[in-house]
Amino acid sequence: MSRPRITVSIPADLQVFLSAERRRTQSSDVVTDGSSSLGHVVESLGIPLTEVGRLTVDGREAAVAHVPADGEHVDIGAIVRPQQVPGAPLRFLLDVHLGTLARRLRLLGVDAAYLNEDIGDPALATRSAAEKRVMLSRDRGLLRRRELWAGAYVYSDRPEEQLRDVLERFAPDLAPWTRCVACNGPLVRADKDDVADRLEGGTQRSYDVFAQCTACDRIYWKGAHHATLQAVVDQALRTTTPPPPN
Template sequence: MEFAPELGLFVPHGRRAGATAVATDGVSTLGHVVESLGVPLTEVGVLLVDGRQVPTSHVPAAGEHVEVRPVTRPQAVPGAPLRFLLDVHLGTLARRLRLLGVDAAYESTDIGDPALATRSAAERRVMLSRDRGLLRRRELWAGAFVYSTKPDEQLRDVLDRFAPELRPWTRCTACNGLLKEATKEEVADRLEGGTRRTYDVFAQCRDCGRAYWRGAHHEQLDAIVRQALSMRTRAG
């Protein structure tokens, strides 16, 4: 069995370079064998056996040469629209996706893998996680491993892998709700005195009511938006 270099993170060190022998029981499917070696099927693209493409249900036989390739980017996801669900460890990534207008639900508490997988299926959301066990759950609608621990790299990876539509400044970074234009009077009860005196242009979340304006952190957020849009322009 031979794994693509992109999947080296998941497989034991001795299997990372070239083809290595793998003992199978003659009953387990290829998908089961691949996962038993540490690679979530969410990260697997084409499976080739002696040069021909096979499904994960293929039962490998002795002497077959198996190639495990990564997912093709940008990755197509069944159904529409493209939506995400992030686990408790990816709060910063969730907020940055929302900043870009991407539908990104987020669980701020650890509700457990079964509940996350069930929500992914019920709402048809792509589960984003660094938990390999979660990504192996069969209930998932779809899933993807987040390779980096750094938010900047995480965002670039997700945008490169899924190429979601970007609509910056249209979602609430706190709850994922959609924003609407708002007058100062409409959000006055949510503003401190200095903000009321200094700013005149506001938006408000339709769901949680949170108010937004171009405050002290706007330049930092704008840099994230510009970088994401620039990445999309280069890719196009």
């Protein structure tokens, strides 16, 4: 008995996940086993379901649990941006390879949990579910784990492009300079006299405005790198601010 053969349409945004051979031949034919779900078929093409929006079969919306039949035509839609994440405040969990992105999100006041160690995919997925955090990763295997609460693939390996992608995709509320870039804790205004014993002489003489992390006690001020960080903040605000009406 021959196995079912379906045709699949994949938008340009998702073709990055396809094998080199499938991209080269532009093949849209897929042979299934007749029992696997549509979600499994999509993942077998290399596309994480976290990146998939609306699925249609022969023009009708279909669920990932649908089992494709011979001759059906499947359209795979990409996520519509900005993506809505219902059910919890928007916050993120980043894997060990995205440390710079985590620090930049925290700089913008976005809740971004991150550990500078590889705790393994099962532990990351479990934490995503327990804390209701969107898992950000470039690891497609991690994003396929069923216990994830929510996830998103980070398409670029360049931090500035990664940040722009996340901001455009999720449109988080920004509150720059309110979160510790080291541990993700909230910052509060610190009186200079209260932190003076932790400052070097040059810092004491040159700066008067300080902030302190309520979680790890780290002290912040507008030091030598402030202009570089301000440029990151300014670019992010431009990314998330809609253009004025014509």
